[in-house]
Amino acid sequence: MSNVKARPESEAPDAVVPCCPPLSERPFTAEEAERTARMFKALGDPVRLRLFSAVASHEGGEACVCDISDVGVSQPTVSHHLKKLKEAGLLTSERRGTWVYYRVEPSVLAAMGQLLAVR
């Protein structure tokens, strides 16, 4: 029997594919707004924003719950919020041994930046 526990396991995010032109180019359709609002909403919570910043600025551009201890919430809460960020497509994750490591998705960040470009 193989050692399943130690096998690296890639966890693909629910794909949130960057979809849309800059917000100032033309009025968004309902569908575009639905897709895009999910990403902004994920960053619209102070704790999630701190966690996102902690991951994004961590050495090597990735971090696990074990690396994050100074945002004043419990480890289960940290895990919960990291999962929400992943579901919004802002983080990807990979299990390595005991821990799940989270990493920012640069293409999604760049696409969000494009949305905010001023005409």
Next chain:
Amino acid sequence: MSNVKARPESEAPDAVVPCCPPLSERPFTAEEAERTARMFKALGDPVRLRLFSAVASHEGGEACVCDISDVGVSQPTVSHHLKKLKEAGLLTSERRGTWVYYRVEPSVLAAMGQLLAVR
């Protein structure tokens, strides 16, 4: 007596001064996260995002409730959401006669874009 009704009246937004370095530069402090999350949260609602896009892409970069009729919500709801966007510092407003005209705040958009810059 002067005609108060016709006097243009500038309505300054509750200042949300762009404050913070890119999210990937270093972990955000609690205060930085509070200030910044407000802006992301304001765009984290599909209806607000459509309204924001409608204003940002409107001729001349500004729009009043009278210009917005195709997002499938009532005029009072449109007004409510535009006020929320203003409170978050993303729009400014100016009363001209009967209508309040909203305009995007380019410096705030640019600052949000900077937050998302990848290291």
